[in-house]
Amino acid sequence: MTETVATRLRKRFHGPKYLLALPAIIWYLLFFALPIAFIVFYSFGTKDSTKLLPVDFSHLSTHSYSAVFDETFFKTFRGTLRIAVIATTLCVLIGLPVAYFAAFKVPEKWKAIILAAVVVPSFTSFLIRTVAWRIPLAPNGTFSKWLIGMGWIGQNGIQILETPLAVQIAIVYNYLGFMILPLFVALDRIDVRMREASKDLGAGRVATFFGVTLPLAGPGIVAGVLLTFIPMCGDYVTATVLGGAKGNMIGAMIASQFSGAQNWPLGSAMAILMIAAVLLSLGVGFIAMKIVPLVSSLASPAVQNLRRKMHARALEQAKHVKPSTRTKIEVLPKVLGVWTVLVLVFLFIPILLVFLHSFNNGGSFTIWSGKSSTKWWGELFNGSEMLGVLVRFAALLVIGVVIKRLLKGRDNVPKFVSSWIVVVSFVLALILNGFMTEWYRTIFDFTGIGDAIRNSFIAAFGATVIAVIIGGMSGVALARRPGRWTTFFMATVFLILVTPEIMDAVALATWFPRIKEIPLVGIIFTSGWGPFNGGINKLWVGQSLYASAVVTLIVRARLAGIDESLEEAAGDLGAPPGRAFRQITLPLIASAMVAGGLLSFALCLDNAVISTLISEAGSTTFPVALLGATRSTIKPFWGVGAALLFIVTLSALWFLAVILRRGGDSASKIAATFTGGS
Amino acid sequence: MATENSKQNPKQLNMLAPDSFREKLSRRAFLQGGTALAGFALIAAACGSSSSDGGATTDTAAAGSTDGLASGDWSRVINTASGELAMYTWGDYNDPELVGALAASTLSVTMKVDYYASNEDLITKLATSGGTSGFDIVVPTGPYISQMVEKGLLQKLDKSLIPNMVNVDPLYLGQAWDTTNDYSVCKNWGTTGFFYDTTKISKELTTWQDFIDTCMGEASGQCSVIDAAPNYCGMYFWANGIDWNTEDAASIDAAEKFLVDEFAQHIKAFDSYPSTKLAEGAYSIAMAWNGDARQAYVRIADAGGTPENWKWVLGAPDTELWMDNYCIPVGAPNPEAAHAWINWDLIPEISIRDLQYHGYHTGMKNMSTLIGEIAPDLEKGDMIFFGDDQVKTMHTQVITPALDRLIDILNKSKAKAGG
CATH class of the missing domain: 3.40.190.10 (Periplasmic binding protein-like II)
Known part of the structure; x- marks a missing residue:
């Protein structure tokens, strides 16, 4: 291709290839690489609890590493990997039929509904959902008593809590959604004609599934495994809430080294070895995935022969059997449908229990007292304040609707004014109500809950904005300006995904006091500014790390599938890079950024481990407060708070969906890019 | 008092x-x-x-x-x-x-x-x-x-x-x-003792030794201990007539050997606030602080259980005063x-x-x-x-260099207790 003036012009504008990723590079250097480097350094020190930070560096050694290989600790490593491998496998086995059913067996409209039903549970607090599993599993609980009454189990009731089995059940539950989504996306992209061709060529259902569908779904399975296996290995909450002594996992053990045992060197060594173990098992998994097709291709002549014979036999049979067998085949979709419904019920059980138990008359969330009452709702809310807020909200919305009606007939008003007026009045109501009267504080009678919910939203929102901006930019850079830097950058992103949260948490918590000494950055993080004083900005940093890595991957995957020719054409036609980006690239990645943003928001809203260590008294979020409450008795008002958070989040999502639909993006498109696939 | x-x-x-x-x-x-x-x-x-x-x-x-x-x-x-x-x-x-x-x-x-x-x-x-x-x-x-x-x-x-x-x-x-x-x-x-279900544990328990024996016998896999190193190790020291603030290496070695190698495998959970989980029926015996054990009576009643079946025992012959x-x-x-x-x-x-x-x-x-x-x-x-006679048996913790060893014992016991 001959160089046009435009391309030469374009080249002159180009900075280094990683220019767009520069904000992310600086961010990761400041808040990931440097703090983590300190923690890695800690692993070579020795414990010294007389120091302010309890590590002594006077004689460095690898003692902590050898301690991990001690049989006692290593057992927990094996146990964790076993739980994670089994849970990931179960997630594939349970999720695949659901994804298959949603992708191939239902009309478009139902696809969106099934997907929404899969996603919605992850917008209730992760922690309260996990705690809710204690309700049906309690040996003295209603379910257990019923089972005893039926004579199905012994007098001791269900003996699952505080065992690895409880962790196994809840961990499958907690991550199933993250498996179904990428599976669905991968399956949904398969050209139906490929499957039809396979069948026309005589392959049966089973042969088509294993020969065509499954290989094509491969990338989705890989994405799903990455999204579930890695966080499972570092999971802290599930094991802590349900596991007891027997179901202990590495995540919880690492956390206890840093806080309870004050043995930072051992904790760091464990974390580093855990990262190695995760990478190793992923490596083994990928090698296995390469080997299986190899083996099967070697065996293919024999298999082909067998298939041909079976097909011949089937044809032979088909000649003798009447067409009535057609109805028999229709059983499969029904079975899949029933399975899907069962899985959805499974996903919603804890949420229904959270709602139910928020009406518990007793003093503990997990123990149903036999009577229902609204006293905890009453205890939490200040009725008259609440009414005032609702009235103000309704009034502003009504005004918006009325104005819209009035404007409808007139031609001299631009169209967008009338179409946005209701949305604007909603936002106005939110601002007037929220920032002027501090309703989130006053409608709650109980200390802190309103603040915690508000803090959760501000923290998650800020972190999501950061994640979408820096993640989106580096995603574009990765897909469009690859170079030697890509390897390093991708390795960093992958490390961020694999590093256990507790390690990030400790690294950041010890990093923030140090950051004062760095000019400019120090001022921002120590003086505190505007309404975001009191540690919220620290939460933005902490929560944005994982979220931005996720956005980066999603945006990159999205752009990798699209030819660069569009941008080139724009450039050739004389558009400066900025304009080409704004008018071509940005619309291309918009849906990926929205999807990444939604996922980030859900993840940040649930973030408990990092937030617990770095939050200050003024920035306690809902999961942090709830994690504190799990240390003793969880009162039913936490269920009320969780239910409320759920409702608010869902309405925010609905609101977003409305805006997006106005922007012309279809709901299924958003769902399709939700996890990026590849 | x-x-x-x-x-x-x-x-x-x-x-x-x-x-x-x-x-x-x-x-x-x-x-x-x-x-x-x-x-x-x-x-x-x-x-x-x-x-x-x-x-x-x-x-x-x-x-x-x-x-x-x-x-x-x-x-x-x-x-x-x-x-x-x-x-x-x-x-x-x-x-x-x-x-x-x-x-x-x-x-x-x-x-x-x-x-x-x-x-x-x-x-x-x-x-x-x-x-x-x-x-x-x-x-x-x-x-x-x-x-x-x-x-x-x-x-x-x-x-x-x-x-x-x-x-x-x-x-x-x-x-x-x-x-x-x-x-x-x-x-x-407050102080430390234990709390047990008399319908599940037939023996009358009065001392730390009884608690240890029951956890390793009748209630194996159904017991919880407080998730704090001094209390967990203290249980062993008190049962064996050793000062829980001991710095004697031999005593601590013996404690480690017993707690990590023999006792830990019987533990169901390390739980500092067992009251709610007791009511759920998760444990039949639990080491607990007195206030939390007292709350357990309320929770058990809440859950439709019979609080009268549960018994609180102040740790003996010695126990903690925190x-x-x-x-x-x-x-x-x-x-x-x-x-x-x-x-x-x-x-x-x-x-x-x-x-x-x-x-x-x-x-x-x-x-x-x-x-x-x-x-x-x-x-x-x-x-x-x-009463005076009870308070006399309660001892305040002293932070000694040995605390690191005790934390280490708890840490190893947690790993060992894992399934």
Whole structure:
């Protein structure tokens, strides 16, 4: 291709290839690489609890590493990997039929509904959902008593809590959604004609599934495994809430080294070895995935022969059997449908229990007292304040609707004014109500809950904005300006995904006091500014790390599938890079950024481990407060708070969906890019 | 408490609660959450607290003597402050009304409460944040205070702002970790024992040795222990007649061998607050602090169980005496409010209210008189107050270099207990 003036012009504008990723590079250097480097350094020190930070560096050694290989600790490593491998496998086995059913067996409209039903549970607090599993599993609980009454189990009731089995059940539950989504996306992209061709060529259902569908779904399975296996290995909450002594996992053990045992060197060594173990098992998994097709291709002549014979036999049979067998085949979709419904019920059980138990008359969330009452709702809310807020909200919305009606007939008003007026009045109501009267504080009678919910939203929102901006930019850079830097950058992103949260948490918590000494950055993080004083900005940093890595991957995957020719054409036609980006690239990645943003928001809203260590008294979020409450008795008002958070989040999502639909993006498109696939 | 029974002065009883006062303030109403506000308003009024300007005004209880209220022995000073007050404390450790609406209306401060699970958690939080944690009040256990002072995590209290400290029994002041109470004042104290289901465990249990034997026998896989190294190892030391503050390497080695290799595999959970899970039916025997075990009775009844089937046993032959203390961390944004709150919580009526909620002795002087007057219906008092002969068997923890070994033992036991 001959160089046009435009391309030469374009080249002159180009900075280094990683220019767009520069904000992310600086961010990761400041808040990931440097703090983590300190923690890695800690692993070579020795414990010294007389120091302010309890590590002594006077004689460095690898003692902590050898301690991990001690049989006692290593057992927990094996146990964790076993739980994670089994849970990931179960997630594939349970999720695949659901994804298959949603992708191939239902009309478009139902696809969106099934997907929404899969996603919605992850917008209730992760922690309260996990705690809710204690309700049906309690040996003295209603379910257990019923089972005893039926004579199905012994007098001791269900003996699952505080065992690895409880962790196994809840961990499958907690991550199933993250498996179904990428599976669905991968399956949904398969050209139906490929499957039809396979069948026309005589392959049966089973042969088509294993020969065509499954290989094509491969990338989705890989994405799903990455999204579930890695966080499972570092999971802290599930094991802590349900596991007891027997179901202990590495995540919880690492956390206890840093806080309870004050043995930072051992904790760091464990974390580093855990990262190695995760990478190793992923490596083994990928090698296995390469080997299986190899083996099967070697065996293919024999298999082909067998298939041909079976097909011949089937044809032979088909000649003798009447067409009535057609109805028999229709059983499969029904079975899949029933399975899907069962899985959805499974996903919603804890949420229904959270709602139910928020009406518990007793003093503990997990123990149903036999009577229902609204006293905890009453205890939490200040009725008259609440009414005032609702009235103000309704009034502003009504005004918006009325104005819209009035404007409808007139031609001299631009169209967008009338179409946005209701949305604007909603936002106005939110601002007037929220920032002027501090309703989130006053409608709650109980200390802190309103603040915690508000803090959760501000923290998650800020972190999501950061994640979408820096993640989106580096995603574009990765897909469009690859170079030697890509390897390093991708390795960093992958490390961020694999590093256990507790390690990030400790690294950041010890990093923030140090950051004062760095000019400019120090001022921002120590003086505190505007309404975001009191540690919220620290939460933005902490929560944005994982979220931005996720956005980066999603945006990159999205752009990798699209030819660069569009941008080139724009450039050739004389558009400066900025304009080409704004008018071509940005619309291309918009849906990926929205999807990444939604996922980030859900993840940040649930973030408990990092937030617990770095939050200050003024920035306690809902999961942090709830994690504190799990240390003793969880009162039913936490269920009320969780239910409320759920409702608010869902309405925010609905609101977003409305805006997006106005922007012309279809709901299924958003769902399709939700996890990026590849 | 028996120690106080002997010292009790019958005259005080009259001074404490004259009839006029009692008529105005129905005791039961005062104790029940709903009308507590009204009850408190009375006291506040009686004490002459009328400050509403939010400044650091000090109203003394002098007015009390004029309308015949108890005075003299009790100080009921209320200092008000303003702004927010953030407390970092143990789970469920104050009456929610006190740290909520009442603090707001009486002291004009908005409270935030967060919880930690161990002293180490608290220290990690304060140490890593370098004085920017934003907390105004923390509640460490006694022996950890000297360490925290050394690390520069705590600031000195301004005792002139805590005049109600005179209400604390001298027995609970001037402890080894802070002989002059420059940094701390007793919030409450308690002890350790265990709690078991008599329908599942047939033997009558009385000592730590019984507890260990049952956990390794009849209740194997159904028992929980407190998730704190000194308590967990203490159980072994007490059962074997060894001082739980021992630094003797041989004793600690023996403890490690027994706890890690033989005992750990029988443990179902390391749980410092087993009361809710006991009610769920998760354990049939649990090592517990007295206040939490007392709460378990309520939870079990809540869950439709029969509390009568459960038995509390104070650890024997020896056990622990721990004391949690109000302290103010370095860098506290609102020390004025912190002092005001600590001072307020030392008013007998407020203190007893907290006591009724958490079930721990709050260290007020003449406790039995106070209980008789303010909370005569208090149930399971024997789980809060202990006789002289019992207190004699309780020992305070001392932080020694051996603590690292004990933490190590707990750590290894946790790994070993895993399935």
